[in-house]
Amino acid sequence: MKRTREIEKESEIKSAIEELSMLIKLKPTGDNHDRTTVHIPTKPFIYVCSLVIQVLDKIGPTMTVLRQDIDQNIQKEANEGGARKGASCSKASVWLARSLDFTVALLQRLVADPGQEMEKLVEESYNITLKPWHGWISSAAYKVALKLVPDNKTLINLLMPKDETYDTLKEDMQTLISLLVPFLEEIHSVLILYGLDKLKST
Template structure:
């Protein structure tokens, strides 16, 4: 995973790299018409974790506001990587991790891979909402953009402790122009970035719909944190 992250960092913007990872992920899917509620569902682990690592890089650009979320994402990625390394062939499919923990009765423990997968998915939900709001209304300030994205994706799953920490950190977001300039690849302009963001969203949304179907089938979709 370390080598993969290094390669992604030199290829261009995080948005462009995420598009490439999602394209790979779609190609790895064995059947677009599988029953996602069954044990036959497939979510390739490495591409999924690579996309989550790219989300970390995007959140870094928002600054201290996303420190708590960023830390959680990093820990959840590490948790899933550790299980993947224990049996790379078996756990090349995230669903195998979910099946194992469900059979053992520990899928909802705080340190489970199932729980890590839930929160990584929700972090991707937040990222999609953030990018959608970013391109939808350029006149909206960054604080409003982040707050609206948080309210529609993460807020309902956070308890008062997490929500309170977020509200304090919200005051530290950068200006929108600064954030966008940090997302731009070398020699890239805003129109090109916007096109790439829209392409990423068009790939990520249907993928996340499938992931949420899997979470629902394993009864993991209602997990909350303090």
């Protein structure tokens, strides 16, 4: 598959930047969004989430719970389509969006303070994005995973492609953040529109 080969040639971050940039170029102009036309762009949404999974795979067993959760939600979203096609798919959309919220929060903190302990960066990101929606089972699983988070240098090395400098990686992360934030704002506005924004887990 062409897209798989392309991902192998470049970093997940660069691939996500390319996908989101393409989405912006193809997005219709004008202010003609109403309740009947508002939707989540499923294919780009799933693709960007799948890139997050590849990053989690690089980190190793530390993020297994989050990785499995994202993967299951991608399968639901891909198999069932848009938010109007059932509760299962609607929940998948909500949790995929929140997983990307967590990713953005973590990248923002990593860019702002690369010297900060990774465990603290992950905890801060979790507290503002996922924790408000997690019940005690999910919170307990997170606490176990937090103990296994790699250090900053290890994570940065995993994210950085060969022959690339940290400055280039930092620039890529900032670009990705600048594209993901408005993309997620649109997705959350759709979730609010359909009354899905308050959904909690066990």
